[in-house]
Amino acid sequence: MLTEIKNQFYQDTLETLISIQEVLPETPLEGETARNMVERIFTVSHQVSGTGPMLGFDNSSLLSRKLERTFYEIRSGKRTLTAQLLTQTQRTIQNLLEVLQKEQGE
Numbered sequence: 001m002l003t004e005i006k007n008q009f010y011q012d013t014l015e016t017l018i019s020i021q022e023v024l025p026e027t028p029l030e031g032e033t034a035r036n037m038v039e040r041i042f043t044v045s046h047q048v049s050g051t052g053p054m055l056g057f058d059n060s061s062l063l064s065r066k067l068e069r070t071f072y073e074i075r076s077g078k079r080t081l082t083a084q085l086l087t088q089t090q091r092t093i094q095n096l097l098e099v100l101q102k103e104q105g106e
Helices: 002-026 031-055 058-075 083-105
Strands: none
Touching (some): 031 058, 031 083, 058 083
């Protein structure tokens, strides 16, 4: 049962991160589209950092915490979504995908 939950979490997270990664470079830094992207990134990073450790995704969780904090600050108006931040987010998501895949293979 735990293996099934872990596999489902992995598949759902992988699909979400890949879908974000595919559209992130095209996302305008304004309006509703940007708010939706901020919410998606925050949500998936929150899920990975919160649920990941219970399923053995410890390194993924550590990596996603910084992303979660950053996008929490953007959601609350303490930070602004900039082109540089989007570039860093793309790199972090790529790293997160690699770490998730490695942890799933272990």
